[in-house]
Amino acid sequence: MPLTPPARHNAPAGTSRVSADRIAGHAAKQRADVLAVIVKAGAFGATDAEIEAATGIRAQSVSPRRGELRALGLVVDSGRRRSTPRGRPAAVWVAASLAWESPLDSTPAHHRKETRA
Template identity: 40%
Template sequence: MNDLYDRELRAHAAGGYSSPGAIFPYTAGFKGSAETGREAAEAINKKLGRLQRLVLGAVKGRGRYGLTPEEGADILDIDRVSVQPRFSELKALGLVKDSGQRRVNPSSRKRAVVWVLAGFAPDKGGDL
């Protein structure tokens, strides 16, 4: 956890990830020094735990097949911009991992990471 804490302190000093006294992934993060990003992160913090639980439940429900953030947003019927950052937080908490697989997002036709519960992640592959 020291690595995560040190990385967060460096990121905050550089103007990113979370507000003073708020440590990512326990609070929503943001990048850069724009006040709008900070305000959005602070606003989502009120529902952060609930959103993380919903996303984690959706990942768990898909088992080894996993899901992309866009698939998660569709399953949960929640806007992707509220869902996608939760995957980064859950990854930082060690709860989900990159499966090493990619699937194409219908909206963009771009490949996306397929996330699985940490127990389903390959020994080698994603997150390398």
């Protein structure tokens, strides 16, 4: 199979930099929102589709923000997979501090009823 060269960048010169500068502050808020959903989910974790549903942030923005959080060492792939609304397997992301926990209950922490001993 022959290799195809990468597609030529079609945007006018300088527009990518302008877009990146414009989104910088917005991206920080999105990162915080994405992290909040993952932390709130606890050991149950969250898929990108679940994060999108919880935050209203479009998938095209959830994935890069979650990737940035991963690069910062704040979230990790749990190694588990859950189905997306379209039935495809998706990585389940958890806060790095919770990566060692096992989700014995498949219900997110914020949906569980707390019990007191």
